[in-house]
Amino acid sequence: MLKVPFALYEQQKGAMRLVALDERALAAGLFATQSLSDARSLCPTLVVREVDHGFLAGVFADFADWHSYASPIVSVLTDVVPYGDLVLDITGVSHIFGGEQTMLEKLTTRLEGLGYAVDGAVAESVGAAWALAHFLPGRVAAENIAAVLAPLPVAALRLPEEQIDGLTRLGLKRIGDLYGRNRQALTARFGASLILRLDQALGHIEDRVKPRLPLIEHFAERRFPEPIGLIDDVLMTAHDLAIRLSSDLERHGLGAQSFHLYLYRVDHQMMTLSVKAARAIRDPHHIARLFSHRAERLGGEYDAGFGIDMIRLAASTTSTLDAAQIGAFETHDGTADLDRFYDRMASRLGSEAVVRMKFVNTHIPERAAAFEPTISRTLDDPLAEPNTVIPRPLKLLPQPEPIDVLMAEVPDGPPGGMIWRRVRYRFPKASGPERIGAEWWNSDGLPASTRKLEDEGPPLARLFEHGRVTRDYFVVEDDEGRHFWLFREGLYERNVTPAWFLHGVFA
């Protein structure tokens, strides 16, 4: 820790002002919103940094995730400040910690022990808890929330600055002053948000928080008396947890498609490893193997810090999975094997790396076949089945490559030869053209250019847009028997020489 006063500043309307200070800086008589130059002259030893809101919000989000060790529903309230307000839904959890009061104390003392300044409160609504945490910290308000909130200033309702100013000017300084007022008049003057916040704090209207982590119903966890660090230990624990989770799932007749491994580090950081499966599974060895593949992909990213003191394995996207016969009399199911194979590939190489091909109902060549990850396959479109008689190349270039054409017959004959990748070809045989136009009936829904070459080198073939482009495709064969798929973009017109592209190669 720094031994000198430290503060963060921010550029506000052209002036640099302090926004956050540590204890030493406060003791030196500095305060937030003070200009940086004033602060420096008052306290020459002050060390300052410019505040990075994005970074702080990210760090705080990780910090929030770590609290899921206490309760699975963790959220960050961002409507007042982008970071700093942490909400835990402790419904049905507090008894594990010995009651609400004890839980609050345990959580706050743990953070204080780590050197944080922390205030907390427990209440039956998010708004009330926020108000108490900021203005009456340490309270557990079990009942009669209106009476508890009445003496607090209106700022405790999470209101914007203008509303607080306006209310103060009218003499409505405390929350209690708002009780029983004409709601329509208040709405007319301050907008609907004031009444909404009041109702939320009093619990009349439900205030929803957005959980940061996927909601989990089935999980297994292990807490360690001594923190562990090695990835092998983590994976071994994951295997043990998978066995426990699997029997839990089996009891409920369920399987899951996503599994998350939460690693809670001693230094209030959390790491998450997630794997997906192509079908609902619960085989613990398969799950453990997916995590070990996933860990291989981590490489240098794995950092246990000062150790991990809790690991939780959670299953999400569950669906019913009936018991299966294994061992003797097992029927050999090829597709199950394949799905397990896809899972392993996806966990090691990333979910986008293994793809299948799918027909799309369009006659535009580059869009007629799409790729789709094998672990999240969708239904096929029966209308998209292509006509197999029309020649199509075995391989398509992701981006059509421009070619120089030698001796093409005008207006729509095949070319006599080409120069492609600096090599000259002559075409004794050719067939075509097959003319493909834009989908005029669908001119609005066209996506913008999907493919781009990294460097803006050669001219790119235009995508079909707004019914302007027409392509004439030719199949050509060179002297040595190679078959290419070429197209001419546009038609020969006065003063216009259309460009030619190579789009695919036949076997």
Place this chain on the structure above:
Amino acid sequence: MQTVARQQRLTDLREQIAAIEKRPLLAEGAALLSKEGEEGSDWQTLLKAPAGLLQEIYADDLRDSTASFGFALGLARQLITEARPAVLFLQLTHEAQETGLPYALGLKHFGFDPERLIIARLANPAELCWAIEEAIACRAVAAVVAEVLGAPKVLDFTASRRLSLRAASGGASVFMLRYGLEREATAARLRWRIASAPSRPPPFDDQAPGNPRWQVTLEKGRLGQRLETGLEVLVDWTADGFVSAAERQNMGDVRSRPAPFGAASEALCDRLSQAG
């Protein structure tokens, strides 16, 4: 009397089980020589090798990559069974523009069900190597087709030996597509060299390109009684699979589907409204 027959049956069954349990790690060499179903004139079975082999397919130049891809798919198609329905194609992501991506409509036209082909796009040769091993360990994969540009260090002789053994024990074949004139030391059982050859024009149109035709040379290994090292054959790819070019000449044009390119205009008739 009956008991003797039963004894005999039991002994036979025990021997069968023993044969299954014995890992036929190096037995694939023998299988190559004594190919079952050795019918001298049948060209479709001539190029058919038993499953579980590491094979290399060389093309002289990168621009022939689609020819060797097509040839590998032709060989792989013969290995697809109900229990092993999938063929995996491996390619490095940054090489896709160089050699092209498999095209579902083209596969259909070629005569290979696109539903059977799974594509894995990888970042580096080490991942490629890992993916091949993982694929041949899967009991539902019939063949792996891996495109290798250049000569990456991780795919040296030791690696090829390892892959060869793995393929033999796993039962899936591996086709390595490689390019250039240089040959490296390899443990592959069979090595092919493939080049395109001018096609035979489809009937009624001498100016149109015909079915793919390849000049296939068996550079290493031996397949059955007729296909020895160094033997060159000229094969056509048709709807029925490989057909010898010489033989096709005699046969006439009865079997010359799929769709010679000249016939395209016929198919286009019903799509005239879409043109222009």
